[in-house]
Amino acid sequence: MAIRGLILDLNGTLYFKERVIEGAAGALMQLRDAGYKLRFMTNTDSKTRAQLHELICSYGLDLPIQEIFSPAQATFDYLKKNHFSYTGLLPEALEDEFSPLKRDDTNPDCVIIGENRTAINYQTLDTLFRHLMKGAELIVMQPGRHYFLADGAHLDTGALAAMFEYATGHQGQVMAKPSSHFFTMMLSDMRLKGSEVVVVGDDVETDMMGASKIGAKSILVRTGKYQSADEFLTPIKPSSVIDSIADLPKALTLF
Ligand SMILES: [Mg+2]
Structure with missing residues (x-):
């Protein structure tokens, strides 16, 4: 063809x-x-x-x-198609674009793991883990383990997602x-x-x-x-x- x-x-x-x-x-x-x-x-x-x-x-x-x-479009498209409400670590720059979708921090359909480092502390991570244990789907915006800057290697989104996969025993859906x-x-x-x-x-x-x-x-x-x-x-x-x-x-x- x-x-x-x-x-x-x-x-x-x-x-x-x-x-x-x-x-x-x-x-x-x-x-x-x-x-x-x-x-x-x-x-x-x-x-x-x-x-x-x-x-x-x-x-x-x-x-x-x-x-x-x-990954931003892919994640938006996936949530819209599945009529999913979300919570999680959505990158701050994407908040406006995601405003047509339903954010639900109490009983979400899915937990988004993306690059939002300012939100990360044990309490936040543990809350997300508990949503996943209740059946919310794990959405991995991109699966990179690490990335490099001038000063060396840094932890990436995929590594954080792997922590949730390990804790719950379930693979996430990769968007990228x-x-x-x-x-x-x-x-x-x-x-x-x-x-x-x-x-x-x-x-x-x-x-x-x-x-x-x-x-x-x-x-x-x-x-x-x-x-x-x-x-x-x-x-x-x-x-x-x-x-x-x-x-x-x-x-x-x-x-
Ligand atoms: Mg390339």
């Missing part, structure tokens, strides 16, 4: 360390001219779509805001890469099937894994967090490996 759409990872694929990958803007222009539908994804859970858009523009890449997908919910949301936004799409990214475990869940082909780029021989060290094999996003238009002619 012909490829009609592309799901492109942002960090490490289009830009890295606040700099656009050489040739990225030109490649995107060629892909749009060739008629591909494009969607862009990130696992950053602490920002609204508008904030992400502004950040990407500040790097010098001009993407339409409605093509950017993050590599969950099928996240990738299916982008597919339905493009009105395409998995077999009509190629996923492009620098991370075998999240980008390629997500592609395999929706039956899409995938291309690994040797930029960002890519480490030499990543494609051989995992059971999830990309369909193809290219040096950078600049080579994507040419690589797609072989699909």
